[in-house]
Amino acid sequence: MEQGHSVEQLTQRLRTFADERDWQQFHTPKNLAMALAGEVGELLAEFQWLTPDESARVMADPEAGARVRAEIGDVMIYLTRLADVLGIGLVAAAQDKLTDSARRYPVATARGRAVKAPR
Amino acid sequence: MEQGHSVEQLTQRLRTFADERDWQQFHTPKNLAMALAGEVGELLAEFQWLTPDESARVMADPEAGARVRAEIGDVMIYLTRLADVLGIGLVAAAQDKLTDSARRYPVATARGRAVKAPR
Amino acid sequence: MEQGHSVEQLTQRLRTFADERDWQQFHTPKNLAMALAGEVGELLAEFQWLTPDESARVMADPEAGARVRAEIGDVMIYLTRLADVLGIGLVAAAQDKLTDSARRYPVATARGRAVKAPR
Amino acid sequence: MEQGHSVEQLTQRLRTFADERDWQQFHTPKNLAMALAGEVGELLAEFQWLTPDESARVMADPEAGARVRAEIGDVMIYLTRLADVLGIGLVAAAQDKLTDSARRYPVATARGRAVKAPR
Numbered sequence: 510m511e512q513g514h515s516v517e518q519l520t521q522r523l524r525t526f527a528d529e530r531d532w533q534q535f536h537t538p539k540n541l542a543m544a545l546a547g548e549v550g551e552l553l554a555e556f557q558w559l560t561p562d563e564s565a566r567v568m569a570d571p572e573a574g575a576r577v578r579a580e581i582g583d584v585m586i587y588l589t590r591l592a593d594v595l596g597i598g599l600v601a602a603a604q605d606k607l608t609d610s611a612r613r614y615p616v617a618t619a620r621g622r623a624v625k626a627p628r
Numbered sequence: 629m630e631q632g633h634s635v636e637q638l639t640q641r642l643r644t645f646a647d648e649r650d651w652q653q654f655h656t657p658k659n660l661a662m663a664l665a666g667e668v669g670e671l672l673a674e675f676q677w678l679t680p681d682e683s684a685r686v687m688a689d690p691e692a693g694a695r696v697r698a699e700i701g702d703v704m705i706y707l708t709r710l711a712d713v714l715g716i717g718l719v720a721a722a723q724d725k726l727t728d729s730a731r732r733y734p735v736a737t738a739r740g741r742a743v744k745a746p747r
Numbered sequence: 748m749e750q751g752h753s754v755e756q757l758t759q760r761l762r763t764f765a766d767e768r769d770w771q772q773f774h775t776p777k778n779l780a781m782a783l784a785g786e787v788g789e790l791l792a793e794f795q796w797l798t799p800d801e802s803a804r805v806m807a808d809p810e811a812g813a814r815v816r817a818e819i820g821d822v823m824i825y826l827t828r829l830a831d832v833l834g835i836g837l838v839a840a841a842q843d844k845l846t847d848s849a850r851r852y853p854v855a856t857a858r859g860r861a862v863k864a865p866r
Numbered sequence: 867m868e869q870g871h872s873v874e875q876l877t878q879r880l881r882t883f884a885d886e887r888d889w890q891q892f893h894t895p896k897n898l899a900m901a902l903a904g905e906v907g908e909l910l911a912e913f914q915w916l917t918p919d920e921s922a923r924v925m926a927d928p929e930a931g932a933r934v935r936a937e938i939g940d941v942m943i944y945l946t947r948l949a950d951v952l953g954i955g956l957v958a959a960a961q962d963k964l965t966d967s968a969r970r971y972p973v974a975t976a977r978g979r980a981v982k983a984p985r
Binding site for chain 3: 540543544546547548549550551553554556557558
């Protein structure tokens, strides 16, 4: 099966994967959002006892690095599938949100500050 | 700035966005994983009181649909940024994990069943 | 060691547990919040493919029930420890928040409706 | 209404709160687990850009401290309610899990090390 590196190819492969297993019945947005959150929880667990500096070097450890890459993959799988069943373009949604953030956090005032801006 | 629909274009725009604001200092994997989880929490909140069927119709409501799309965008932003600072190819990691899942869940035995397979 | 059923007894036992292992160094609020979220992710995974009705019967299955009880225990452990290192009274914080919710959701208007009220 | 500081008193008050508003229909374990995760996401957001040291001083800032206390309260509310609808004793579940952890992490070998033990 096609295993290309575009989101569209991943989306299509996930759709086929679910269809073949008759898993569409489980893939409601509610369930997929829970599965996404569960995978993010596993990703957090990889970082929870590391200092920020240690977390920045995590990929240098082959075992921890492989676990982190697998968790990132799991999160992307459920996020892509969720966006697909909702009919949302994943990258377009991110680009639009980033345009909004650029307006809320102008370079001049946001520089070097991690403060939340009003909406 | 480039706002294309590929993950690579999103990755590059996020890098520039962080650089311009001197936000790389905050963007450790540990911090980004937390931010990702925080956004997933906001996404869950959109679905928590809906039945699975109601969740499948959420995009039909313009206000709820816009909120869900914005939260999906936020989740994708932090996931893309996290993969970038870790040096992980986001779609490739998902494709590899899916190849692994295809092995763990053969069509013949997994059909119509939502049971977790052993690793 | 004392294993009583009050939050104060649990708090004290957790403090001793961390002290004996020299784990206070890892127990910053940031790290404990991540550990809490990781455990909540495992709890979500128990419910993600269940219908709401199936989730209501989960304790009738001895294996699933034991897993859910253990995850609830893990979540409570990190929540209690987090409140302790922050100097927050866990039950008092919940009671105060509930008083606030009673004001925001008067019985007359909130009855049977799962709509979020303004703050 | 009774606002005592025991988990039992909180559990009873939450039960009355839900009954009065006819909210039991929404309070399936699946939905409550999602609500719990959503509140934990808000708690994470308070700590995401802080260093571990800064997180340890968060209660010294009256505004941030009040937000953190309110989020801790929200998390405890949903955790207590979830345990109640499942018929699980919240503190007992934590005490039992801690007994299990004491076995998995003996003081002699676990001292000063944040490594996950096998089950």
